[in-house]
Amino acid sequence: MAFFDIHTHILCGVDDGARTEEEMHGMLRAAYEDGTRAICLTPHYSPYLFGDTSASSERAFERLRIYAEEEYPDLELYLGHELGYHESCVQALNDGRCRTLGGSRYLLVDFPAGVGFFELRSAMDRLLRMGYCPVLAHAERYRALGHRLGWVREFVENGGLVQLNATSAVGAFGGFSKRQWVKFVKQRLVHVIGSDGHNLDSRPPKMSACLPMLEKYCTPEEIGSLMWKNAQTLLHNGRI
Numbered sequence: 001m002a003f004f005d006i007h008t009h010i011l012c013g014v015d016d017g018a019r020t021e022e023e024m025h026g027m028l029r030a031a032y033e034d035g036t037r038a039i040c041l042t043p044h045y046s047p048y049l050f051g052d053t054s055a056s057s058e059r060a061f062e063r064l065r066i067y068a069e070e071e072y073p074d075l076e077l078y079l080g081h082e083l084g085y086h087e088s089c090v091q092a093l094n095d096g097r098c099r100t101l102g103g104s105r106y107l108l109v110d111f112p113a114g115v116g117f118f119e120l121r122s123a124m125d126r127l128l129r130m131g132y133c134p135v136l137a138h139a140e141r142y143r144a145l146g147h148r149l150g151w152v153r154e155f156v157e158n159g160g161l162v163q164l165n166a167t168s169a170v171g172a173f174g175g176f177s178k179r180q181w182v183k184f185v186k187q188r189l190v191h192v193i194g195s196d197g198h199n200l201d202s203r204p205p206k207m208s209a210c211l212p213m214l215e216k217y218c219t220p221e222e223i224g225s226l227m228w229k230n231a232q233t234l235l236h237n238g239r240i
Contacts, residue, residue: 006040186217
C-alpha cells in the first residue's frame with residue numbers, strides 16, 4: 001500500500017523539524033522506505049515561535065524537490081504550512097505568507113495542546129466563515145475535545161476535516177491520545193492520516209505505524225481513503 005503523508009516537518013532549518021540537509025534527506029528516505037509516495041511538506045507557520053517561515057520554507061522545498069527528482073522520481077511533493085492559529089493570522093493568510101495545502105482551499109491548523117474548547121471552536125468557525133476548509137491537525141491530542149466529539153461531528157458537517165497522527169495509534173503521544181484516536185476512527189470522524197514526522201528518532205515519518213489499528217476498525221476501502229485517496233483529493237482541491 002502506498003501512503004500520502006499530509007503532515008510533515010521534513011524541510012530543514014525552518015522550524016522544529018529536520019535540522020540539517022542530511023537529516024532532511026534521511027527523513028525523506030525513511031518515509032519512502034516506509035511506503036510513502038506523496039508528501040505535503042507542512043512547516044509551522046507560527047511567527048511567535050519560528051518567525052515568518054514563508055520564504056525559508058520555499059527555499060528548502062526547492063532544494064528538496066531537486067534532490068527528490070534524482071533519488072525518488074515517483075515521489076510527489078507538495079508545499080503547505082501548518083498554521084499555529086493566532087488572532088493576527090488572517091493577514092498572513094490574505095497575503096499568502098501562510099500557505100494552504102498545495103495551494104488548495106484546505107488549511108492545516110494547529111493549536112497548543114492546552115487550548116480551551118471555546119477558543120478552538122471560535123477559531124475554526126472564523127476560518128470556515130472566511131471560506132477555508134480547515135483541517136484540524138492531530139485532533140486526538142487536544143484534551144479540550146475529550147468529551148466534545150459531538151462538536152467535532154458538527155464541525156465536519158459544516159465543512160471541516162480531521163487529521164490524526166499515525167503514531168498516536170501506538171501510544172506515541174500517551175494513553176489519552178491513543179484512546180481518542182480510536183474514538184475518532186470508530187465514529188468515522190477522521191478524513192486523513194499524517195505522520196507529523198519531525199526527526200528520525202523520536203518522531204519519524206512512519207505512516208505504516210497505524211495500519212494494524214486501522215485494520216481492526218476499518219474496511220480496506222476506508223483504509224485506502226484515509227491513507228491516500230482523501231489526501232490526494234484535497235490537495236487537488238476536490239471534495240471529500
